Amino acid sequence: MSAPLLDELFESARTGNRRALGRLLTMVERQDDNAVMVSERAHRDAGQARVIGVTGAPGSGKSTITGRLAAVSGAARPAILAIDPSSPLTGGAILGDRIRMDNNVSSSTFIRSMATRGHAGGLAVAVPDAVRVLDAAGCDPVIVETVGVGQVEVTVAAAADTTVVVVTPGWGDAVQANKAGLLEVADIFVVNKADRPDARGARRDLELMLDLGHRGDWRAPIVLTTATEGEGIDDLWSEIERHTSYLHHSGELIRRRCRRRRSEVADRIELGLRDRALRIIDDQSGESAMVRVERHELSPAAAAEQLLATLIPDNPPEE
Amino acid sequence: MSETPGISPLSADDQEPLRVVLAKLGFDGHDRGLKVVARTLRDAGMEVIYLGLRQTTDSIVAACEQEDADVIGLSMHNAGHLTLAPRMVQAVEEAGLGVPVVIGGIVPAEDVTVLIEAGVAAVLGPGASTEEVVAAVRAAVAHQSPAR
Numbered sequence: 001m002s003a004p005l006l007d008e009l010f011e012s013a014r015t016g017n018r019r020a021l022g023r024l025l026t027m028v029e030r031q032d033d034n035a036v037m038v039s040e041r042a043h044r045d046a047g048q049a050r051v052i053g054v055t056g057a058p059g060s061g062k063s064t065i066t067g068r069l070a071a072v073s074g075a076a077r078p079a080i081l082a083i084d085p086s087s088p089l090t091g092g093a094i095l096g097d098r099i100r101m102d103n104n105v106s107s108s109t110f111i112r113s114m115a116t117r118g119h120a121g122g123l124a125v126a127v128p129d130a131v132r133v134l135d136a137a138g139c140d141p142v143i144v145e146t147v148g149v150g151q152v153e154v155t156v157a158a159a160a161d162t163t164v165v166v167v168t169p170g171w172g173d174a175v176q177a178n179k180a181g182l183l184e185v186a187d188i189f190v191v192n193k194a195d196r197p198d199a200r201g202a203r204r205d206l207e208l209m210l211d212l213g214h215r216g217d218w219r220a221p222i223v224l225t226t227a228t229e230g231e232g233i234d235d236l237w238s239e240i241e242r243h244t245s246y247l248h249h250s251g252e253l254i255r256r257r258c259r260r261r262r263s264e265v266a267d268r269i270e271l272g273l274r275d276r277a278l279r280i281i282d283d284q285s286g287e288s289a290m291v292r293v294e295r296h297e298l299s300p301a302a303a304a305e306q307l308l309a310t311l312i313p314d315n316p317p318e319e
Numbered sequence: 320m321s322e323t324p325g326i327s328p329l330s331a332d333d334q335e336p337l338r339v340v341l342a343k344l345g346f347d348g349h350d351r352g353l354k355v356v357a358r359t360l361r362d363a364g365m366e367v368i369y370l371g372l373r374q375t376t377d378s379i380v381a382a383c384e385q386e387d388a389d390v391i392g393l394s395m396h397n398a399g400h401l402t403l404a405p406r407m408v409q410a411v412e413e414a415g416l417g418v419p420v421v422i423g424g425i426v427p428a429e430d431v432t433v434l435i436e437a438g439v440a441a442v443l444g445p446g447a448s449t450e451e452v453v454a455a456v457r458a459a460v461a462h463q464s465p466a467r
Contacts, residue, residue: 018384019416026387030335091336092361098382099371112385115336115366 001027001034006041013137016077018110021137025112028129039129042136047257049079049135050244053157055148055182056166061192064227065166065236066145067101070109072237079110079139081130083123083146083156086115093117097145110139116153124267127156128260148182158185159260161253162243164236166190167206169198183209186220188239194224194232218246273311280307337460340388342370342379344403349396349424352445356392356423356452363453376410383416389460390440395424401433408438419459423452 012020024042027034054066063082070078082097095113105111114130116123127144134142144160146153157163165186191202203222210219221239225232247253280286289306292298298306341357343350350372357367368386370379379391393407400422408420419440426434431442440459443452 018381019387019414022385022387086366087361090362090364092364093336093366094357094361094369095366096369096371099369107381110385111382113366113368117336 001037003037006034006037010041010045010136013133016138021110021133022112024133024137025130028133029114029126031126031129035129039132042129042132045136046132047135048138049131049140049142050162051131051135051160052141052143052240053160053163053185054143054145054166055154055157055163055185056190056192057168057171058147060166060168060171061225061227062145062147062166063097063100065164065190065192065225065233066097066143067105067109068227068230068233069143069237069240070101070105070141072233073141075140077108077110077139078105079112079134079142080105081112081114081127081134081142081144083114083116083127083144083153085147085153086117091117110134123153123156125264125271128159128264154182154185159263161247161256162187162240164188164190164240166192167202168193169196169202171202184215187218187243188236189220189222190232190236191222191224192227195226195229199224216252217250218243218252276311277307280311285310337365337390337456338368338386338388339365339390339392339456340368340370340379340382340386341392341394342374342382343372343394344374344376344379344407345397345399346373347395347397347399348372350394352396352424353392353394356394359449359452360392360456362449365456376407379407380410380414380416383411383418384414388418390418390456390463391420392456393420393422393424395422395426398425400424400426401430404434404439405437412438417463419463421456421459423447 009020009024013024024038027038054062056062066080066082070080080101082095084093084095084097086093093115095115097113098111101111112130114127131142131144144157146157148154148157148165163185165182167189169191189206191199193199203224206222214220223232223236223239225236227233247256281290286307289298289303293300293303339360341353343353357369360367368382368388370382382388383391391407391411393404395403404420404422411418411420420438421441421443422434422439423443426442426444434442440462441455443455
């Protein structure tokens with residue numbers, strides 16, 4: 001794709017052309033030859049949008065909350081990136097988040113569904129690029145919604161300015177919360193389905209956890225919502241805004257975004273190295289090393305050291 | 320907004336999953352068939368963007384644009400197909416989307432030709448096997464953009 005054509009696409013996307021924006025997102029989603037150009041072009045204008053991550057267990061109400069948030073934000077052009085898992089067996093996916101959103105959001109909300117497409121590492125680079133494109137197209141806020149199971153999904157949602165973790169009454173006690181690894185990433189907790197019994201119990205469990213300590217000087221607030229009725233969503237949005245202003249005043253925003261970009265670059269290096277690693281295993285030097293591994297003459301660790309040395313010459317194998 | 324510069328049908332290799340928007344148009348609550356089709360297409364390796372019940376031509380067009388979909392699948396069980404299906408085709412044309420529309424559901428044999436003439440890519444009846452559904456969707460996309 002030529003640079004002028006790309007500029008034209010971005011210009012259309014910025015003026016609200018949904019097809020143009022949809023196509024740009026496809027390019028970064030595929031991480032094809034155009035993706036690097038799109039990412040680079042987007043990066044020039046990105047950095048304006050508030051990025052909000054929403055994560056939690058399946059069925060906890062993330063999509064409903066996300067749709068409602070976009071509506072109460074009062075923003076001119078909010079965007080939602082809804083990520084659902086691909087089937088590991090067929091590569092297909094059912095992306096059903098829109099049915100929980102469409103009734104609540106205005107037509108100015110841009111919703112894109114994204115499948116994880118099997119490669120966990122790919123998600124870690126495709127999502128930041130997609131956020132970047134939405135940001136550069138003038139969308140704000142950009143809300144990223146992922147299922148909070150699996151390290152990558154949690155990490156993706158946590159790579160936001162503000163991360164909202166959604167739980168429901170009866171979801172398990174505080175120990176479960178710790179196990180899930182969700183507690184550390186939360187800037188704001190939501191107890192959704194608060195019309196159910198024991199919503200207060202769920203809140204108490206979270207309070208107890210937070211009493212044991214939290215990072216920095218921000219203590220994650222807990223908001224009770226009944227998202228299907230829209231209850232508590234205004235409170236949630238106020239907490240998000242309060243967190244946004246905390247990020248600005250404390251300087252945490254700059255630190256966070258800096259950390260985020262560092263880990264994105266690291267993820268990309270890792271991904272690139274893995275591709276090359278797979279290629280090198282299949283080429284001649286890899287082939288002969290693998291033969292020796294099969295004969296039990298060389299350990300997998302030693303073979304890896306050898307091949308790594310051909311990938312990165314500055315890192316010679318130790319004899 | 321019929322023409323958006325720089326957007327032509329994607330010439331993807333077979334590695335990229337097809338993206339299918341599935342919906343029911345208007346007042347029609349029979350979504351069991353659509354759910355079976357969603358599962359079928361997912362199992363065939365496609366990405367199904369499931370819009371579900373009570374959609375409008377506008378909401379489906381908007382979803383297709385945002386999702387950069389390759390094909391639209393509509394389920395019809397309320398005898399409204401002669402009105403609604405051509406409207407969907409027209410809305411897709413007006414938006415300049417260039418995506419095929421596949422219909423599934425209860426469509427009398429004599430209406431099938433009418434729908435095909437109106438620009439519907441394929442009509443699948445209650446007897447269609449899952450293989451036929453997958454093949455019809457793939458064929459519709461291939462016919463629309465031969466590059467795929």
